[in-house]
Amino acid sequence: MSHCSAAAFHYVDTPPDLAALARRLSHARLVALDTEADSLHNYYEKVCLIQLAVEGRHILVDPLAGLDLTEFLAVLAERPLLFHGADYDLRMLRTSLGFRPRSEVHDTLIAAQLVGIQEFGLAALVERFCGVTLTKTKRKTDWSRRPLAPDELAYAVDDVRYLRATAEHLFSELRRLGRYGWYRESCERLVEATAQDRERDPENAWRIKGLRDLDRRQLAFVRELWHWREAEAQRADRPPFMVLGNAQLIALAVWAAAHNAAPLAHGPKLPRNCKGSRLRALEHAVRRARATPKDDWPPRHVRGRQRPGPCADPRDVEALMAACARKAADLGLTPSVLASRVGLEAVAAHRPATVPEALARTPLMRWQAELLWPEIRETLSKCPQRKD
Numbered sequence: 001m002s003h004c005s006a007a008a009f010h011y012v013d014t015p016p017d018l019a020a021l022a023r024r025l026s027h028a029r030l031v032a033l034d035t036e037a038d039s040l041h042n043y044y045e046k047v048c049l050i051q052l053a054v055e056g057r058h059i060l061v062d063p064l065a066g067l068d069l070t071e072f073l074a075v076l077a078e079r080p081l082l083f084h085g086a087d088y089d090l091r092m093l094r095t096s097l098g099f100r101p102r103s104e105v106h107d108t109l110i111a112a113q114l115v116g117i118q119e120f121g122l123a124a125l126v127e128r129f130c131g132v133t134l135t136k137t138k139r140k141t142d143w144s145r146r147p148l149a150p151d152e153l154a155y156a157v158d159d160v161r162y163l164r165a166t167a168e169h170l171f172s173e174l175r176r177l178g179r180y181g182w183y184r185e186s187c188e189r190l191v192e193a194t195a196q197d198r199e200r201d202p203e204n205a206w207r208i209k210g211l212r213d214l215d216r217r218q219l220a221f222v223r224e225l226w227h228w229r230e231a232e233a234q235r236a237d238r239p240p241f242m243v244l245g246n247a248q249l250i251a252l253a254v255w256a257a258a259h260n261a262a263p264l265a266h267g268p269k270l271p272r273n274c275k276g277s278r279l280r281a282l283e284h285a286v287r288r289a290r291a292t293p294k295d296d297w298p299p300r301h302v303r304g305r306q307r308p309g310p311c312a313d314p315r316d317v318e319a320l321m322a323a324c325a326r327k328a329a330d331l332g333l334t335p336s337v338l339a340s341r342v343g344l345e346a347v348a349a350h351r352p353a354t355v356p357e358a359l360a361r362t363p364l365m366r367w368q369a370e371l372l373w374p375e376i377r378e379t380l381s382k383c384p385q386r387k388d
Contacts, residue, residue, distance in 0.1 A: 009058040009157045013065035021052075021059060022075045028054045030106075032082045032163035035089045036143040036156055037096070043233045043240070047096040048143035053160040060156060063097065064144065073099050080104040082163050084122045086187075090194035101191060108163060110186050111170035114179050116332035126162045129169040134158050182367040189365055204302050208246045214254065216297035221253035221289040223298055228285035232278055243278075244271060256286050312348035316383040320344040323375040339368050351380055 012018050025031060032053035039045035050061040063069060077100060083089050086107040093099035112120035119125075123134045141152050148156075174180040206226035211219060229249065233240040244252075248268065255267045264270065264283060274282060321335070321344055328335040346362035358369045358376070369376075 009060055009153070011060045011062065011153070013062040013067070015067060018061070018067050018069070018072050021061070022072045024054060024057075025052075025072075025075045025079055028079050030082055030164065031076065031079045032160040033076075033089065034083065034156075034159040034163075035092055036141075037092050038142060038144040040140055040239060041142045041144060043237050045092070045096075046144070047092050049148075049156055051156050051160045053163060058157045058161060060153060062146075064146065069097060073097060077102045080106065082106040082108070082167055084108045084125075084159070084163060084166075086110075086190055087194060090191065091197075094194065095197075100195065105187050105191050106167060107187055107190060108167050108170055110190065111167065111174060111183055113334065113337045114183050114186065115170060115173045115177060116334075118334070122159065122163075122166075125166050125170075129166050130162045132162060134162075182365075185365050185367050207302065208249070210246060210250050214250070214300070215257075216300055217294075218254055218257045219300065220292045220297045221257050221286070222250065224285040224289040224292075225249050225253055225282075228282055232281065242273075244274070253289075256289065260290060312345045313383070316348035316380070317341070317345050319379050319383055320348055320376065323379045324372060327372060327375050339364060339372060343368070347376055347380075348383075352376075 010017070012021055034051040035047050036049040036051070037045050038048050047063050050063060052059040052061065061069075061072070080103050081101055083105065084107065086105055086109075090099075090101070090105070108122070108125060109120055112125055117125070117128075119128075123136055126132050126134055135155065135158075137155070141148075141155075143152075171180065174183050206223045208222070208226065211222060214222065225244070226249065229240050229243050232243045236243070248271070251268045252270075256264075259267065264279070264286065270279070270282075321341065324339050324344060325335040328338040331338070340363070343362055343364045347358065347364070350357075350361040352358035352361055355366075355369050355373055358364055358373070359366060362369075364372070
């Protein structure tokens, strides 16, 4: 097994080089693409590096070099693109640079899932199909920093270096299994989904992991501390965890709820950067939580967000999920790849009578609805509509 080496790549950070790249891209049959962003180091994340593999050449484009990327992005949008885990990259490219693809998008992660591969991370796939071990030691790099070190640049290039070879193996297997059509529809659905931001529930965005055992009063403190942390993170343009980690936030909330008049200096140790105006804002947040009337304490548990239309009976959903799991096992797939819980909840709620109706009233893709239709029909026939 070989280890990756820092093969040649071209770093584009001047207008002439970018213009030359745009001309090269205009003839490319397929462009492997990846991005690096600074979400681990900034609140307002942005694309900091664009990696390309084009006809055997490896290229890094620096979007922080003050270049006018308009023509480059316009040409790139017209080419077939190949990603691994395209969801994040397409969302980042849209929000950071206004980029939207206009040609085919391919995703080796989706392809791997649809052939039944359980370890579908890029490094696992490259090792499986190319016999190459990728080093993954630069995941915490601050990609907004300049200059980037040679080993960081080599790491970035490796994210596209083996994509095309990996994709060819996966496409061959998809066609052998008769699943290439499933794959194309799944990629098209992915592109549609990345055209807009995911909904965020403003009333419950503060509900971080680890709150299961907290009572309502403690949750009132978590809520205030979370909003304080968000404001401080935005002000400093740093990720929230750099202001206060989740575990620290919960510990502080529990302590403050139990010590109604004690100063913060007597509580859990705070980060060194929690001083001055930040500390004063934290003290205000704690006082607000302490003053919150009992009737305004948040509930311990939040019911699932209400979706428009009829509600699904949980018993029907569980029956559909069990049928889906059996079908997925026959196909060697993970059940969630065959149908999401949200999709099966919609089936249980709307009880479609035909495949076209299922497509119109649920988020199932055509290949999923057609493949699962015998199971859906049989399961719903055994689950009569209930009025209880």
